[in-house]
Amino acid sequence: MDKEKLNYYKSLGIKLTPQRLAILEFLEGNKEHPSAEDIYKAIKIRFPSMSFATVYNTLEVLLSKGIVKEILIDGSKRRFDPDVSPHHHFICKKCGKIIDVKCKYDIYLPEELKDCEIEDYQLVFYGYCKDCKKSRT
Ligand code: ZN
Ligand code: MN
Secondary structure (H helix, E strand, C coil): CCHHHHHHHHHCCCCCCHHHHHHHHHHCCCCCCCEHHHHHHHHHCCCCCCCHHHHHHHHHHHHHCCCCEEECCCCCCCEEECCCCCCEEEEECCCCCEEEECCCCCCCCCHHHCCCCCCCCCCEEEECCHHHHHHCC
8 A cells, every 4th residue: 555545544543553454455446345244354364363343343433534435235234335436336136246336417305305414315226237137037
């Protein structure tokens, strides 16, 4: 990881342990929208003594600092996205693949929400990816 990135994380007040650095490196540019379990499995190879709680706590810190975003589209698990720019997602109902959707949509705030403070919104497209569409019977 380059110095600039390291200093940026430090400036946010994140304590950078070797395990945390490994988690940050794993997430950098990761397009898989991994779950905490996925991250744990990947990092455990390098840090066999690391506990799942370490991954979980790190993710909570990264969430609170806005370095990762939580993606609530997979009912079975929390997924995390290091791309915190506003974007939408497609999820395949068969293989669970998630595709980023970077298109901008004009939406109108409905009457029910006019008194709320909206921080973010996300469109989710459900269906079958290219590969699963072919093998569907
Ligand atoms: Zn699929
Ligand atoms: Mn994404």
